[in-house]
Amino acid sequence: MRIYRKGMVLNSIIGAIDGLSMVLALPAMVSLATGETAWGLNFTWWMIMIALLALANAVLRYLGAMNSYQGALDTLNNVHASIGRKLARLPLGWFEAGRAGGISRLVSDGLMEAAQVDAHLLQNVIRNAVALPVLIAGAWLWQWKLGLAMVIALPFMVALMLLAQHIDRAGKRPKAPANRELADRIVEFARTQPALRAAGKSGHYEPLEAAQAESKRANQRGLWLNVLANLVGGIDTQIVVVVLAIGAAIAASTGALGPVETLVIIGIVIRFFQNVTDLVSFAIGIQSGVPSIKEIVTILGAEELPEPQQSAPLNAPGTIQFENVNFEYLPGKPVLENINFQVPAQSVVAIVGPSGSGKTTIARLIARFWDVTSGTVCVGGVDVRKLKTADLMAQLSMVFQDVYLFDDTLLNNILIGREDATREDAIAAAELAGVGEIARRLPNGWETRVGEGGRSLSGGERQRVSVARALLKQAPIVLLDEATSALDAENEQHVLASVEQLRHRSTLLVIAHKLDTVRHADQIIVLSADGKIAQRGTHDELVNIDGPYRTFWQRRVEVAGWRLTEER
Numbered sequence: 377m378r379i380y381r382k383g384m385v386l387n388s389i390i391g392a393i394d395g396l397s398m399v400l401a402l403p404a405m406v407s408l409a410t411g412e413t414a415w416g417l418n419f420t421w422w423m424i425m426i427a428l429l430a431l432a433n434a435v436l437r438y439l440g441a442m443n444s445y446q447g448a449l450d451t452l453n454n455v456h457a458s459i460g461r462k463l464a465r466l467p468l469g470w471f472e473a474g475r476a477g478g479i480s481r482l483v484s485d486g487l488m489e490a491a492q493v494d495a496h497l498l499q500n501v502i503r504n505a506v507a508l509p510v511l512i513a514g515a516w517l518w519q520w521k522l523g524l525a526m527v528i529a530l531p532f533m534v535a536l537m538l539l540a541q542h543i544d545r546a547g548k549r550p551k552a553p554a555n556r557e558l559a560d561r562i563v564e565f566a567r568t569q570p571a572l573r574a575a576g577k578s579g580h581y582e583p584l585e586a587a588q589a590e591s592k593r594a595n596q597r598g599l600w601l602n603v604l605a606n607l608v609g610g611i612d613t614q615i616v617v618v619v620l621a622i623g624a625a626i627a628a629s630t631g632a633l634g635p636v637e638t639l640v641i642i643g644i645v646i647r648f649f650q651n652v653t654d655l656v657s658f659a660i661g662i663q664s665g666v667p668s669i670k671e672i673v674t675i676l677g678a679e680e681l682p683e684p685q686q687s688a689p690l691n692a693p694g695t696i697q698f699e700n701v702n703f704e705y706l707p708g709k710p711v712l713e714n715i716n717f718q719v720p721a722q723s724v725v726a727i728v729g730p731s732g733s734g735k736t737t738i739a740r741l742i743a744r745f746w747d748v749t750s751g752t753v754c755v756g757g758v759d760v761r762k763l764k765t766a767d768l769m770a771q772l773s774m775v776f777q778d779v780y781l782f783d784d785t786l787l788n789n790i791l792i793g794r795e796d797a798t799r800e801d802a803i804a805a806a807e808l809a810g811v812g813e814i815a816r817r818l819p820n821g822w823e824t825r826v827g828e829g830g831r832s833l834s835g836g837e838r839q840r841v842s843v844a845r846a847l848l849k850q851a852p853i854v855l856l857d858e859a860t861s862a863l864d865a866e867n868e869q870h871v872l873a874s875v876e877q878l879r880h881r882s883t884l885l886v887i888a889h890k891l892d893t894v895r896h897a898d899q900i901i902v903l904s905a906d907g908k909i910a911q912r913g914t915h916d917e918l919v920n921i922d923g924p925y926r927t928f929w930q931r932r933v934e935v936a937g938w939r940l941t942e943e944r
């Protein structure tokens with residue numbers, strides 16, 4: 377704020393000097409032409425005055441520019457740091473809603489747009505806003521008719537410029553969504569080539585053609601409106617300059633103004649016009665930073681999950697408990713209803729149920745991605761809302777489907793699992809999860825960088841790294857979304873072997889897809905499509921009674937090509 381206040385003062389003085397210098401050209405030129413004093417001073421003194429003002433202006437502009445850049449850099453740093461701190465405190469569920477792309481655009485391009493407002497636009501708006509009244513007042517003092525003409529012209533000019541901008545924006549508005557849609561359809565067209573070719577439709581893809589037509593329409597309309605906007609803006613210039621110049625010429629021809637004075641007035645009129653144009657266009661330019669600033673405000677204002685100052689002590693480490701839990705992501709659309717279950721320490725619970733029944737949601741509620749709508753989720757015997765995030769996370773390891781790795785070495789991506797782990801600990805965990813094999817294949821072994829998000833590894837390999845982290849962390853509770861359907865046989869074998877390791881030392885909650893995992897779980901929770909617990913028990917208990925589990929099991933067994941035999 378100190379830098380901003382300093383900037384306001386500096387730029388106001390610069391604006392006043394700008395306006396004054398233009399006004400002083402009038403008496404200076406007249407005294408030069410007539411050889412007499414004007415407003416009490418002769419030409420030499422006026423030139424000294426103007427030179428002093430120019431010097432002061434140069435110094436102040438330098439200070440103003442340095443101040444603006446300093447302000448912009450400070451703002452950038454502060455906003456980056458504030459967004460960083462905020463992201464670390466937001467509930468994990470906040471990140472689920474596809475916000476990552478938006479944040480990344482915001483902290484790169486968006487913040488630069490906002491900083492641009494600080495660095496360039498704001499100072500120019502202040503300068504022009506102050507210079508204009510000084511110029512008009514000076515002109516009024518010299519020739520009140522000139523001042524009056526400026527006062528009358530000003531609202532017309534601003535109105536016409538705003539109209540031109542409005543037309544231009546109306547042309548640009550539909551272009552962005554149409555072009556975005558076209559880009560999305562092109563990507564879709566490329567990605568679905570195998571399916572389209574198989575269906576013999578690769579030469580003619582209607583959604584892409586429709587998007588192309590819409591984009592062409594929007595761009596053509598934008599072009600026409602842009603031409604119209606330029607016309608309106610251009611007419612503005614012509615009308616005002618020509619009218620004021622004609623006025624000055626008429627005054628000159630009637631002898632009311634001398635020739636030098638007339639020339640200076642025409643010069644001032646042109647300068648006046650330039651001033652108004654700059655003011656309006658810089659003020660409009662500020663608008664371009666507004667969406668980014670609004671986004672920043674939205675992020676910084678996003679609701680954090682309330683946290684206690686001190687975590688309550690854990691009274692049953694390694695346990696999970698759901699008591700009368702109801703949950704909805706969107707008001708009025710329940711996802712989980714009246715969920716009750718207990719998971720003893722060091723046991724395995726498998727959650728099964730149809731797609732969309734809320735299996736992943738149960739795991740997310742344990743990790744407090746969201747808070748329950750009603751009821752209680754306990755970890756280690758304590759309501760998760762009574763634990764500080766760091767303490768809750770210390771109890772949990774999560775191996776979910778979308779594993780995103782850091783753009784760092786393979787080893788560091790595993791070491792992130794536990795701060796105090798040694799390289800040997802990490803490699804031991806990694807070997808168990810089958811990551812050693814990946815390291816031996818990579819050019820720099822454990823020190824190979826895995827690329828942003830881990831893109832140089834396959835999905836299954838990334839999941840192995842995630843399992844290695846969990847093995848290293850040795851958290852009392854492991855939440856695992858098996859998702860082995862996406863894994864090839866080799867990856868699957870490693871993940872399953874690791875699960876075996878994990879079950880010996882931790883409580884394991886598995887969103888189970890593998891029949892082996894389900895069958896050997898100590899407890900199976902079967903969710904119904906409407907998010908309720910349909911059945912609960914062990915495999916042997918459930919498979920022998922009529923119900924959704926038996927149906928689920930039989931279908932899976934058929935799909936997997938298993939045969940139920942006596943020995944098994």
Ligand SMILES: Nc1ncnc2c1ncn2[C@@H]1O[C@H](COP(=O)(O)OP(=O)(O)OP(=O)(O)O)[C@@H](O)[C@H]1O
Binds near residue numbers: 738
């Ligand atoms: N962030 C979210 N916002 C709104 N609704 C959501 C969100 N995440 C999930 N849902 C909805 O909640 C319901 C349960 O989703 P969840 O992912 O827990 O199911 P699931 O049983 O794990 O499904 P699957 O087996 O397909 O992974 C679904 O109807 C889903 O559309």
